[in-house]
Amino acid sequence: MSCAANLCACLINISRCLSYIFLVFLTLVAIIVGYHIFEIFSTKPGTPIVINTWAFTASTLRSWEILNTNGTAVDAVVAGCSVCEIAQCDGTVGYGGSPDENGETTLDALIIDGATMNMGAVGSMKRIKQASKVARHVMENTKHTLLVGDGATQFAVEMGFKQTDLGTNSSAYMWKDWKTRACQPNFWTNVSPDPGMSCGPYKPSTKKSQSKPRASFANQYNHDTIGVVAIDKEGNIAAGTSTNGAKFKIPGRVGDSPIPGSGAYAMNTIGAAAATGDGDILMRFLPSFLAVQAMKYGYSPGGAAILAMHTIAEYYPEFKGAIVVVNKLGQHGAACYGFDSFPYSIANNEHNRVLVMYAKCDLQKP
Known part of the structure; x- marks a missing residue:
């Protein structure tokens, strides 16, 4: 050859x-x-799960009980948030905590139905204890998404809720002590007299400082929120939040918790997320929406959580916050920034009991 x-x-x-x-x-x-x-x-029905921010295990357990008695994801989320509102979890949820500058406690809450993308929320609501239940009424009985202030209170009364003083001896003492400390810390900037040394009333200052304010004094016992995500036996997903906001906030302030996409977000076709931390910073980035959309494009729940926190930390390195994320299959993850670690509670069929898990806040790029 x-x-x-x-x-x-x-x-x-x-x-x-x-x-x-x-x-x-x-x-x-x-x-x-x-x-x-x-x-x-x-879709993969039959993978029920409850996950919520912080070690609020009584809320997790109640939500899990609802799911195991054929309750819906929305039922479970509202029930879990309601437990914390009654128990005054960490003093940052429900009545008797986080007085504003006038000494009054106000409440924020959000409920999202990921099956229909319907949602309802209340912000800076006064004199009504059951914030998450009122948010559900906004979702189910109005064409609106968010009601605030006295209008939210009026709506709640029309829905059958009773008005009551949200203050307690503890919140009154907290406010009086803050006043004796020259109203420190507070949320004012670029005003006179110097908000770092005295109480108001304030006026705009002629001397302007940086346009981007630094992250505020967030910690577990100030900007805390319960955020709950649930998937029921039909594969439907819901998410919600409840909080009394930031201590000594300026009256009228609404935090991130009742803002769809910031405090929480849910879509049946993808998954859900709930965030907690410095709400005035969080709402500028819609971390819950970002995390859910990241999963749509291939991120794991853990990777989506890291992405959401990293996006904020790039702009606000002193920021403190955390997020829990679940995809529609029940796979979950969490990430945090600015804390040493972040506890969150979970219940699912794998364990059939409530577990507290911890995310380390050694943030890495996704």
């Missing part, structure tokens, strides 16, 4: 080998792509 014939035979064999390798490669790609398409677009 001539050299040319040998060379031709070798080239044919090489071509066959390359074709075989290419076919194997295409098969592997098809399998991987098919799996991800199935994961993204398929």
Whole structure:
């Protein structure tokens, strides 16, 4: 056989080998792509889960009980938030905590139904204890999304809720002590007299400082929020929040908790998230919406959580916050920034009991 014939035979064999390798490669790609398409677009009912911010285990347990008695995801979220409103979790949820500059406690809450994308919220609501239940009425009995202030209170009364003083001896003492400390700390900037040394009333200062204020004095016992995410046996997803906001806030302030996409977000086709921390910073980035959308484009729940926190930390390195994230399959993750660690509570079929898990706040890029 001539050299040319040998060379031709070798080239044919090489071509066959390359074709075989290419076919194997295409098969592997098809399998991987098919799996991800199935994961993204398929539904998997029967994977109930409850996850909420912080170690508010009584709330987790109540939500889990609701799911195990064929309750809906919305039922579970409202029930979990309501437990914390009654128990005054950490003094940052429900009545008797976080007085504003006038000494009054006001409440924020949000409920989102990921099956219908309907939602309801209340902000800076006065004299009504059951904030999350009122938020549900906004969702189910109005065409609005958010009611605030005295208008939210009036709506609650029309829905059958009774007005009551949200203050307690504890909140009154807290406010009086703050006044004796020259109203420190507070949320004012670029005003006179110097808000770092005295109480108001304030006027705009002629001396302007930086346009981007620094992150405020957030910690677990100030800007805390309960955020609850639930998936029921039908695969429907809901999320919600409840809080009494920031201590010594300027009257009328509404935090991130009742803002859809910031405090919480849920979509049946993707998953849900709930955030907690410095609300005035959080709401500028809509971290819950960002995390849910990140999962749509391939991020894991843990990766989506890191992305949401990292996006904020790039602009506000002194920021403190955390987020829990769940995809529609019940896979979950959490991330935090500015704390040493972040406890969150979870219950699902894998454990069939409430567990407290911890996310380390050593934030890395996703």
